[in-house]
Amino acid sequence: EAGVAQSPRYKIIEKRQSVAFWCNPISGHATLYWYQQILGQGPKLLIQFQNNGVVDDSQLPKDRFSAERLKGVDSTLKIQPAKLEDSAVYLCASSSQTLHAYEQYFGPGTRLTVT
Amino acid sequence: AQTVTQSQPEMSVQEAETVTLSCTYDTSESDYYLFWYKQPPSRQMILVIRQEAYKQQNATENRFSVNFQKAAKSFSLKISDSQLGDAAMYFCAYRSAAGGTSYGKLTFGQGTILTVHP
Numbered sequence: 001e002a003g004v005a006q007s008p009r010y011k012i013i014e015k016r017q018s019v020a021f022w023c024n025p026i027s028g029h030a031t032l033y034w035y036q037q038i039l040g041q042g043p044k045l046l047i048q049f050q051n052n053g054v055v056d057d058s059q060l061p062k063d064r065f066s067a068e069r070l071k072g073v074d075s076t077l078k079i080q081p082a083k084l085e086d087s088a089v090y091l092c093a094s095s096s097q098t099l100h101a102y103e104q105y106f107g108p109g110t111r112l113t114v115t
Numbered sequence: 116a117q118t119v120t121q122s123q124p125e126m127s128v129q130e131a132e133t134v135t136l137s138c139t140y141d142t143s144e145s146d147y148y149l150f151w152y153k154q155p156p157s158r159q160m161i162l163v164i165r166q167e168a169y170k171q172q173n174a175t176e177n178r179f180s181v182n183f184q185k186a187a188k189s190f191s192l193k194i195s196d197s198q199l200g201d202a203a204m205y206f207c208a209y210r211s212a213a214g215g216t217s218y219g220k221l222t223f224g225q226g227t228i229l230t231v232h233p
Binding site: 031033035040041042043044045048055056089091093095103104106107108109111 | 119157158159160161162165206208219220221222223224225226
């Protein structure tokens with residue numbers, strides 16, 4: 001079974017530029033998560049999708065971050081314009097749609113550096 | 116809101132020895148799940164062990180076991196017979212068992228860096 005795929009693995013941009021990250025979850029997984037992990041900290045949920053609908057985006061900075069999940073499969077996370085404090089690893093995870101779906105499967109992450 | 120605290124930024128252990136990583140959490144819920152995740156330098160987050168709050172028995176997975184103290188809201192991870200491959204950042208995480216918008220969301224602690232010395 002293929003894991004969660006993310007691209008790119010690394011990205012360096014200047015502040016005020018825009019950037020987009022892509023995530024392909026495990027086949028059949030209805031729930032998709034985007035986490036932001038700042039160096040030295042634990043991941044923080046940015047947005048959660050159930051199929052192609054948003055379940056929780058309470059911690060997404062909506063003035064600059066946006067995310068979509070087309071057709072309930074792949075997802076993109078965009079930052080426009082980027083700030084220095086957006087430097088972090090962006091992790092995508094997915095899980096199946098069952099009541100006791102314990103495990104979230106994580107992708108390798110995208111390391112963003114904003115200069 | 117739930118919070119998870121890991122008070123040990125770094126821990127070290129000799130190969131083949133035992134080490135315990137600490138975690139405390141705060142919640143008003145009675146039903147939830149607790150997890151320990153491992154994140155090696157490659158950054159792929161891997162589930163190590165999980166505990167359902169309604170279970171009194173502590174979870175074990177091979178060399179990994181937990182000490183779950185629900186009343187004290189404590190959830191420590193014990194790694195026995197430590198191996199070089201155990202070196203990583205370890206995160207404690209909480210997940211509500213309730214439905215609604217919080218369903219599925221993981222709340223992570225700050226992490227503990229584990230170093231294993233040969």
